[in-house]
Amino acid sequence: MPTSSEYDPDSLPDLLPLYYRRLFPFSQYYRWLYYGGVQKNYFQNREFSFTLKDDIYVRYQSFSSQAELEKEIQKMNPYKIDIGAVYSHKPNQHNTVKSGTFHALEKELVFDIDMTDYDDVRTCCSAADICSKCWTLMTIAIRILDRALRDDFGFQHLLWVYSGRRGVHCWVCDEAARKLSVAARSAVAEYLTLVKGGEETVKKVVLTDPIHPFIRKSLDVVEKYFTDYAHEQAILGHNKSVDKVLALVPEEVRQVLQKDFQSEKTPEKRWDLIKAKASMKKGDDKKQQYFQEEIMLQYCYPRLDVNVSKGVNHLLKSPFSVHPKTGRISVPIDLKELDKFDPFAVPTISLICEELDQPRTGEKESEDKKEKENENNATERRKIRDYKRTSLAKYVKYFDQFLDGIACTWKGELLKKSDLQKQF
Amino acid sequence: MEFSGRKRKIHTSPHAEHYAHALQFYEQPPTENICLSEFETFAVDRVKLLKTVENLGLSYVKMSDDYNKKLNNEAKVLNFPYRPDSSQCGPTDNDRRRKDHISHFILRLAYCQTEDLRRWFIQQEVDLFRYRFNDLGREQKLEFLHRNNLQYNAISDKEKVALKDQLISSSYGLSGVTIEHQDFYKVPFQDALDLVRARKVYLQAGYVYIPHQDIITIVLNDFRTKLSKALALTARSLPAVHSDERLQPLLNHLSHAYVGQDYSFQKNVGKISLEQIDSLSGKSYPLCMRQLHQAVRENHHLRHGGRMQYGLFLKGIGLSLEQALQFWKSEFIRGKVDADKFDKAYAYSIRHMFGKEGKRTDYTPYSCMKVILSNPPSQGDHHGCPFRHSDPELLKQKLQFYKVSPSGIEQILELVKGMHYQLACQKYFELTHNIEESNFSLNHPNQYFIESQRVLSGGKDIKREMETPQRLQENSAGSTAAREAANASQDLAGMTDLDSIFQDP
Ligand code: SF4
Ligand SMILES: [Zn+2]
Numbered sequence: 001m002p003t004s005s006e007y008d009p010d011s012l013p014d015l016l017p018l019y020y021r022r023l024f025p026f027s028q029y030y031r032w033l034y035y036g037g038v039q040k041n042y043f044q045n046r047e048f049s050f051t052l053k054d055d056i057y058v059r060y061q062s063f064s065s066q067a068e069l070e071k072e073i074q075k076m077n078p079y080k081i082d083i084g085a086v087y088s089h090k091p092n093q094h095n096t097v098k099s100g101t102f103h104a105l106e107k108e109l110v111f112d113i114d115m116t117d118y119d120d121v122r123t124c125c126s127a128a129d130i131c132s133k134c135w136t137l138m139t140i141a142i143r144i145l146d147r148a149l150r151d152d153f154g155f156q157h158l159l160w161v162y163s164g165r166r167g168v169h170c171w172v173c174d175e176a177a178r179k180l181s182v183a184a185r186s187a188v189a190e191y192l193t194l195v196k197g198g199e200e201t202v203k204k205v206v207l208t209d210p211i212h213p214f215i216r217k218s219l220d221v222v223e224k225y226f227t228d229y230a231h232e233q234a235i236l237g238h239n240k241s242v243d244k245v246l247a248l249v250p251e252e253v254r255q256v257l258q259k260d261f262q263s264e265k266t267p268e269k270r271w272d273l274i275k276a277k278a279s280m281k282k283g284d285d286k287k288q289q290y291f292q293e294e295i296m297l298q299y300c301y302p303r304l305d306v307n308v309s310k311g312v313n314h315l316l317k318s319p320f321s322v323h324p325k326t327g328r329i330s331v332p333i334d335l336k337e338l339d340k341f342d343p344f345a346v347p348t349i350s351l352i353c354e355e356l357d358q359p360r361t362g363e364k365e366s367e368d369k370k371e372k373e374n375e376n377n378a379t380e381r382r383k384i385r386d387y388k389r390t391s392l393a394k395y396v397k398y399f400d401q402f403l404d405g406i407a408c409t410w411k412g413e414l415l416k417k418s419d420l421q422k423q424f
Numbered sequence: 425m426e427f428s429g430r431k432r433k434i435h436t437s438p439h440a441e442h443y444a445h446a447l448q449f450y451e452q453p454p455t456e457n458i459c460l461s462e463f464e465t466f467a468v469d470r471v472k473l474l475k476t477v478e479n480l481g482l483s484y485v486k487m488s489d490d491y492n493k494k495l496n497n498e499a500k501v502l503n504f505p506y507r508p509d510s511s512q513c514g515p516t517d518n519d520r521r522r523k524d525h526i527s528h529f530i531l532r533l534a535y536c537q538t539e540d541l542r543r544w545f546i547q548q549e550v551d552l553f554r555y556r557f558n559d560l561g562r563e564q565k566l567e568f569l570h571r572n573n574l575q576y577n578a579i580s581d582k583e584k585v586a587l588k589d590q591l592i593s594s595s596y597g598l599s600g601v602t603i604e605h606q607d608f609y610k611v612p613f614q615d616a617l618d619l620v621r622a623r624k625v626y627l628q629a630g631y632v633y634i635p636h637q638d639i640i641t642i643v644l645n646d647f648r649t650k651l652s653k654a655l656a657l658t659a660r661s662l663p664a665v666h667s668d669e670r671l672q673p674l675l676n677h678l679s680h681a682y683v684g685q686d687y688s689f690q691k692n693v694g695k696i697s698l699e700q701i702d703s704l705s706g707k708s709y710p711l712c713m714r715q716l717h718q719a720v721r722e723n724h725h726l727r728h729g730g731r732m733q734y735g736l737f738l739k740g741i742g743l744s745l746e747q748a749l750q751f752w753k754s755e756f757i758r759g760k761v762d763a764d765k766f767d768k769a770y771a772y773s774i775r776h777m778f779g780k781e782g783k784r785t786d787y788t789p790y791s792c793m794k795v796i797l798s799n800p801p802s803q804g805d806h807h808g809c810p811f812r813h814s815d816p817e818l819l820k821q822k823l824q825f826y827k828v829s830p831s832g833i834e835q836i837l838e839l840v841k842g843m844h845y846q847l848a849c850q851k852y853f854e855l856t857h858n859i860e861e862s863n864f865s866l867n868h869p870n871q872y873f874i875e876s877q878r879v880l881s882g883g884k885d886i887k888r889e890m891e892t893p894q895r896l897q898e899n900s901a902g903s904t905a906a907r908e909a910a911n912a913s914q915d916l917a918g919m920t921d922l923d924s925i926f927q928d929p
Binding site: 055116117118119120151152153154155176180181183184186187188190191195196197198199200201202203210211212213214215216303305306307 | 593594596617620623627630719728765768769799801802803805807808815818
């Protein structure tokens with residue numbers, strides 16, 4: 001077995017059975033997707049899809065209970081698990097229901113932010129690669145979206161998850177979010193989208209007066225990170241990247257700046273020049289007066305894959321699924337620790353499997369004895385104890401806290417329901 | 425289905441009381457008897473009107489003066505209510521309102537049948553309603569809201585003061601003074617999606633604060649929701665109507681008339697060889713497809729949006745499934761995808777486009793409208809319409825590169841500025857094909873291709889087979905088909921009891 005720091009994709013088939021047998025947090029996972037049983041068949045009608053060896057993709061899996069889910073996953077040992085919508089019928093029977101009646105009803109509102117979408121504005125890496133320099137972009141994205149989803153849209157139960165490679169996902173789990181129509185999802189996604197246009201567009205952010213409070217608050221976030229980020233990426237350092245920035249400023253300002261930059265080479269001072277020009281512009285003719293803000297947003301504002309958020313039936317990689325290429329677990333991110341979150345410190349499947357092999361401490365032995373006295377839950381207990389011995393523990397613990405949070409809401413729902421029943 | 429032989433209700437005619445107002449929410453279906461020829465005229469005229477709504481929406485800014493004037497004019501010509509005026513309720517007004525009412529319900533029958541039809545119908549009806557509501561005076565608006573029980577919660581003055589700054593910076597054209605004199609309504613954001621989408625409203629904790637000037641949004645939302653529910657209900661009761669052999673052909677023709685040609689059928693399969701594609705892309709592709717073609721050739725890859733837009737276009741111009749597979753595969757394997765991965769990850773969706781995989785067989789090539797309006801390109805994408813989605817500066821460079829004359833470029837950019845993207849594209853067509861004025865109105869990339877081929881072959885009819893039997897795209901599109909249907913059923917004169925169609929049996 002390779003050492004903890006290295007993950008070898010070829011070892012995945014050997015590690016997965018162990019992971020699913022002893023480490024995957026099935027009970028939390030089920031607790032989440034069962035949503036307190038408030039709605040009938042909510043878990044049973046949920047679609048899961050598995051990617052197996054050799055990219056074999058099986059859709060429309062569904063399970064009647066936690067036990068069945070566990071059994072199937074342990075049997076199939078999927079390389080990757082995706083979660084889909086809650087359907088009108090059991091997804092694994094979708095072929096047997098009358099055509100036209102099988103459709104997606106609900107799903108968490110989800111967001112997918114992928115570093116590859118920032119390729120035109122990061123200089124450190126490209127495509128699937130990431131490093132700590134560009135990870136700042138993800139931090140900014142989470143800060144901005146999390147604030148807006150809570151304050152503007154009033155959602156409370158947001159689960160942020162590291163995708164395992166080069167991005168993050170957000171699962172908005174509030175009941176109201178799960179019930180949103182396709183039109184509403186796309187409206188939310190568009191509200192949150194500022195960077196627009198494809199390869200044929202140079203200027204991707206255009207602001208007009210008045211600046212909407214949402215944009216103001218997003219700018220506040222970007223401002224906190226921008227100077228450091230611009231410095232690390234040297235966006236005002238090299239000629240090529242300077243040209244890219246200058247392409248975003250108004251024609252007449254561009255000419256002046258081009259001249260000024262010939263004598264001023266330090267990136268920080270160059271940014272100061274831009275700022276000075278921008279505030280002059282605000283006093284003057286006001287046309288394109290927000291170019292400085294536009295630059296900051298074009299470089300740092302979150303880039304959403306709107307199509308992922310729009311569809312109710314769109315699948316998204318599940319939390320605690322493994323990334324087959326990196327071996328990293330898709331772990332929930334605790335926003336209280338966001339600025340310290342390091343994607344490279346996220347445990348790989350090989351690391352946690354190895355930790356499992358480490359000899360136990362005395363303290364844990366005594367726990368073992370206690371367990372024997374209560375044999376009923378022995379297996380379940382053993383699994384809990386297992387993950388607690390690995391670096392996965394703190395992520396599962398955070399997931400537990402998150403679930404406690406939503407559980408409060410469904411307790412309320414259940415009470416309401418039982419009250420109603422009493423009336424009849 | 426019942427005809428006038430059997431009367432279930434005694435009707436007083438004409439319905440003088442019934443139509444006291446120009447603008448309707450269409451809550452009550454018509455209950456009177458109507459003769460089949462009137463049934464047809466009403467339906468056909470409404471398709472015409474909605475078609476106009478659609479066309480105007482593509483060529484003008486909605487609610488601009490030109491848009492309003494032209495729409496009002498069309499309504500007038502077609503005998504629909506055209507200038508709301510509740511003080512005057514002469515017989516003509518009443519007739520127009522009756523026609524508005526009945527024709528709306530007839531089209532519900534024709535357009536409830538598929539998802540696409542419903543979407544089109546709802547969109548046009550909503551636009552029509554928006555125009556009419558906007559045209560009402562302040563008093564009339566309030567009266568309309570009142571009459572239809574549309575009540576919304578206004579926030580208190582205290583709350584208004586507390587939120588003043590946010591309200592000003594979220595709504596266009598509001599100042600501290602205007603705020604004082606306006607009511608703000610607080611509704612769940614789900615009820616004002618258009619305002620949320622465009623960030624035209626202040627949003628807090630899941631609620632939007634809508635100034636009275638924008639109340640139309642919530643009203644429209646109600647209108648849309650109700651209509652969409654009603655269509656679903658109508659669809660369920662449709663089998664009864666469909667069993668009527670007199671109405672069925674008419675309804676089907678009405679619904680076919682809405683988008684013009686869809687280029688989904690394959691006629692010239694195999695007449696084009698893969699070797700020809702590069703040269704065709706230079707000569708006969710519209711810019712959107714040329715751009716995609718170039719992108720595949722350069723990057724040996726296209727993202728999903730591009731594969732769909734270009735793949736379906738290729739199918740439309742006559743590539744066979746085998747050719748398409750070969751084309752995509754040969755490019756993709758030159759990029760990052762190996763043959764095995766291609767077969768697993770991409771071949772399926774290409775077969776899907778040709779209806780060879782999965783249940784759906786109706787993948788039709790995208791129309792300009794679809795390309796322009798839906799799924800705008802984002803990072804890494806090459807799809808979309810260059811006239812709509814390229815920076816004007818880049819578009820200009822591209823046109824220069826394609827050797828369009830400076831004056832031509834100017835004309836094109838002028839059209840783009842006015843948001844007449846399809847007209848801009850047509851201008852490009854005329855300039856590059858050296859014709860004074862083209863005799864078609866462009867609404868589909870595949871149409872562009874066919875017209876181009878026709879011009880290049882010297883107007884000879886070599887490509888005739890590519891044409892469809894019915895060409896429906898011009899303004900009169902809707903009516904042609906519907907008139908045909910009307911003729912077909914001319915001998916079936918008789919009376920239709922609307923009540924029996926719209927009420928559940
Ligand atoms: S107008 Fe239509 S055909 Fe022309 S480029 Fe745009 S989408 Fe393509
Ligand atoms: Zn990097």
